[in-house]
Amino acid sequence: MTSSADPTNADRYTRGAQLLHWGIAVLIVGQIFGGLAMHRLPQDSASASFAFELHVSFGLTILVLSLVRLFWRLTHRPPALPPGTARWDRLFARTTQALFYILMIGVPLIGWSLISSGAEASPADIFFVLPVFSLPVPGGEGTASALSELHELGAAAILGLLILHVAGALKHHYADGDDVLARMVPGMKP
Numbered sequence: 774m775t776s777s778a779d780p781t782n783a784d785r786y787t788r789g790a791q792l793l794h795w796g797i798a799v800l801i802v803g804q805i806f807g808g809l810a811m812h813r814l815p816q817d818s819a820s821a822s823f824a825f826e827l828h829v830s831f832g833l834t835i836l837v838l839s840l841v842r843l844f845w846r847l848t849h850r851p852p853a854l855p856p857g858t859a860r861w862d863r864l865f866a867r868t869t870q871a872l873f874y875i876l877m878i879g880v881p882l883i884g885w886s887l888i889s890s891g892a893e894a895s896p897a898d899i900f901f902v903l904p905v906f907s908l909p910v911p912g913g914e915g916t917a918s919a920l921s922e923l924h925e926l927g928a929a930a931i932l933g934l935l936i937l938h939v940a941g942a943l944k945h946h947y948a949d950g951d952d953v954l955a956r957m958v959p960g961m962k963p
Contacts, residue, residue, distance in 0.1 A: 784852045784963070785956045793842040794957055797877065800835050801935070804828065805928055829888060829897040829905060836881035843874055855951040866941065873934055880927035886910045887920040 786794070811828055814821040854863055888897055889907040897905045910916065945953035952963030 784952060786851060787849065788959070790842075790845060790849065790851070791957055791959050793838060793845060795959075797835060797838050797842060798935075800831055800838070801877070801931060804831055804835065805932055807831070808928060826897055826901055829884070830900045832881040832884050833899055833905065836878060836885070839874070839877035839881070843878070846874075852956055855949075855953065858951075869934060869938060869941070872930075873938070876927055876931045876934065880924060880931060883920055883924045883927060887917060887924055890917045890920060 807824065807828055811821065811824040814824055854866065885905070886908050888905065889910040891912040899905055910920075942954045942957075945951050946955070955961040955963040
């Protein structure tokens with residue numbers, strides 16, 4: 774394994790890891806709030822169709838970036854947690870990270886499966902240009918309903934994990950006084 778740490782400082786994440794982290798985070802937050810707003814639009818309106826196309830496009834972007842991030846994570850070792858970090862804290866961090874990867878990949882796949890089930894009146898295009906091919910998913914109202922529910926539950930789980938993740942980073946920064954947060958924030962000094 775190669776080191777994910779910046780060559781000038783072995784205790785920081787690389788620029789690539791930081792870019793993937795913050796880019797995916799912004800997209801996920803946008804998707805959650807965009808998805809909530811999308812459901813409030815009149816169903817057969819042009820604005821709903823526009824919002825749906827964007828939701829699908831950004832969801833598939835998250836899927837691709839998350840796969841890139843997973844590959845990056847598997848090939849680049851992150852900085853170690855500070856010495857003295859409690860065992861429960863280490864386990865919590867690993868569990869949260871694993872769940873994030875599962876959801877960052879799983880929720881977009883479930884959304885893609887939902888549109889592949891034929892639940893939507895028209896197929897989606899990625900950023901209004903590239904048609905989204907369908908996954909081999911059985912059609913029908915029962916499948917679509919189950920996938921829709923799973924997609925919404927997954928988004929809620931991501932939001933819950935995001936809150937825990939931010940709380941953990943703030944705990945490390947303010948309560949523990951360590952540099953865990955500074956490692957991922959570009960330009961932030963430990």
